[in-house]
Amino acid sequence: MRKKVVAGNWKMNTLPAEGKALAIEVAEKAALVPEDVQLIIAPPFTHLCGVQKAVGETRVCVAAQNCADKVSGAYTGEISAAMLEALGLKYCILGHSERRQYYAETDARLVDKVALCLERGISPIFCVGENLEEREAGKHFDVVGEQVKNVLFTLTPEQMANVIIAYEPVWAIGTGKTATAEQAQEIHAFIRSVVAEKFGELAEEITILYGGSCKPSNAKELFACPDIDGGLIGGAALKADDFIAIAQSY
Numbered sequence: 001m002r003k004k005v006v007a008g009n010w011k012m013n014t015l016p017a018e019g020k021a022l023a024i025e026v027a028e029k030a031a032l033v034p035e036d037v038q039l040i041i042a043p044p045f046t047h048l049c050g051v052q053k054a055v056g057e058t059r060v061c062v063a064a065q066n067c068a069d070k071v072s073g074a075y076t077g078e079i080s081a082a083m084l085e086a087l088g089l090k091y092c093i094l095g096h097s098e099r100r101q102y103y104a105e106t107d108a109r110l111v112d113k114v115a116l117c118l119e120r121g122i123s124p125i126f127c128v129g130e131n132l133e134e135r136e137a138g139k140h141f142d143v144v145g146e147q148v149k150n151v152l153f154t155l156t157p158e159q160m161a162n163v164i165i166a167y168e169p170v171w172a173i174g175t176g177k178t179a180t181a182e183q184a185q186e187i188h189a190f191i192r193s194v195v196a197e198k199f200g201e202l203a204e205e206i207t208i209l210y211g212g213s214c215k216p217s218n219a220k221e222l223f224a225c226p227d228i229d230g231g232l233i234g235g236a237a238l239k240a241d242d243f244i245a246i247a248q249s250y
């Protein structure tokens with residue numbers, strides 16, 4: 001059985017006190033979500049400590065939204081995987097399209113980030129996805145396949161077993177335009193087949209999330225697809241009720 005995950009990516013939203021309140025509300029309402037769904041919230045770095053304390057021993061796990069591609073040293077403004085581990089974090093979003101697009105995140109850098117997180121016992125939530133131009137040109141399988149191969153094919157099977165993949169078509173992020181369940185299922189199955197090229201049967205165990213305008217009204221249909229194991233939620237994760245309603249869609 002693959003792990004089901006619903007993760008909230010708060011991006012650069014909320015101030016620390018609001019973030020703490022949102023985390024507490026999510027933790028309080030978590031009992032409404034089926035027990036086999038892992039709930040994760042990813043607040044900004046400045047709230048990690050407070051949110052981690054606020055959710056305490058509840059079933060809600062806290063993730064970072066990024067980490068450095070270096071171990072430590074003179075890298076002003078960066079946060080290392082060891083620092084995230086010291087806070088007790090178990091997950092870190094890596095390779096989000098906004099980081100690839102606005103902060104020149106390359107596959108080469110992601111190879112290092114993924115490895116450093118795994119060394120610290122942190123599971124990467126590794127994001128892939130094509131932009132609109134690539135989708136319209138019919139290149140989405142090639143683009144997503146390369147993103148998966150360039151980074152995840154550098155891992156050992158033991159490392160790969162701790163990775164979560166998130167497919168997020170760039171044209172669906174924050175646009176209100178969701179991939180149809182058919183489009184999402186098609187590419188999720190493709191991603192699994194690419195993972196299987198290198199890792200064989202392990203591909204069946206890998207959790208693959210859908211992200212991009214996922215909301216309470218469409219989550220059920222998406223999560224019903226055989227290769228969709230949950231969601232990476234942006235805008236809708238900023239309201240505890242919506243986030244919980246999405247997680248209840250299993």
Ligand code: PGA
Binds near residue numbers: 172174
């Ligand atoms: P969205 O963002 O749900 O607001 O489209 C998803 C994401 O970027 O992770």
